[in-house]
Amino acid sequence: MGGLTSLQTLSKVIIEKGSGFKVSDLKDMSNLQGDLIIDGLDEVTDPQQAMDANLMGKKGLVSLEMYWTYSFDDSRNSILEYEVPSSFEKLTQLTIEDCPNLVELSIGLISTLEYLFIYNCKKLVSIGENVGSSNRKSVLREVRFSGCDSLESYICANTVEKLWIEDCDTMTSVSMSTTFKELPLSLRSLEVDYCKNLKSLFHEQLQSLTSLEKMMIISCENMNDSFPSGLWPPNLRKLIIGELKKPMSEWGLQNCPTSLVELSLHGDDSGITSFATEGDATNTASTSFLLPPSLTSLYIWNFNDVESISEVVKHLTHLQELDIWKCPNIKDVPQSNSSLTVNVCVLSKTNSQLDPNSTDGALTFILLDALFVTMELKLSNTYLYCANSPWKYGKESVNGGTLIA
Structure with missing residues (x-):
């Protein structure tokens, strides 16, 4: 042939x-x-x-x-198999998935590698801090790890723009490489979730991540008590955070950068009972979470003890979207209007404290057979009651708004 x-x-x-x-x-x-x-x-x-x-x-x-x-x-022959990918001298993307006996990954010689994706390699313990770098400058742009239960740490190359780590049970630390310090840090998006033993995330390096715009850290229950400490990437625009070792009620004033416009808070076991703005820091209880005034979008999830949010929204003058999910004791929310969209979802009508008669019919109550839906209404509030049976995908018109399920 x-x-x-x-x-x-x-x-x-x-x-x-x-x-x-x-x-x-x-x-x-x-x-x-x-x-x-x-x-x-x-x-x-x-x-x-x-x-x-x-x-x-x-x-x-x-x-x-x-x-x-x-x-x-x-x-x-595992040694030869490690060398085969390195033989492709212009390889730019490497995806490794479902390799149950892979223990070590030696691909430092692939100086052209831009994308590295590793999924469900349960025994992988090391990829080496020289992956994509060694004696040559790295060109890595995006790195993803998921389901690598034995990987304990990762040192991120300075050139990486997107880093995503998920379901890595033994991961304890993530840091930036100290090789080629003259290179600017390029990280723009950082997502870390469900890494139950993670203790350190770019310790003392967060403020150096000047390009970072999106940061997500969820369900990392053993994160060091010093995090968060009020030291954030200076140009951060989107933050998704919660379910960490340190309860939100102990976070205090976080001094979020003025660039932050989108905030998503996951409140399981948070100890939070109310919300206030950072400007009210001296006049609020420790169980009140302090929101930055720069927000245009706010999403709150699973705050079981929060009863009201209308008052604080009056002080968030730039807010355009408010989403409230699974906050069963909340009793009042602000009215939607031409500049603010309010979306509310609870698991069932019986565990909601919202009263359909409290505003002379101004509130619309809808019971939906859905787990997650998005409601976009501009003229009136709509409250979504989500049961557990599947919703048929499609679109329907509801009270002049659009239901997208």
């Missing part, structure tokens, strides 16, 4: 043992175009064969997918 030098379309090849097809047989097929899938790369016994294939020299290729077998036994 290697003699088909004029071949333009080859959708898939399977590497075989012995005298079967070898990856190096692709060497002279310089006219290949479109998509190519290579399966059975675990059969490659010499990384030089992968280099000889000269895949990156085939300018017509748009997409390249490479697969190793799901069978893990003694017949596989």
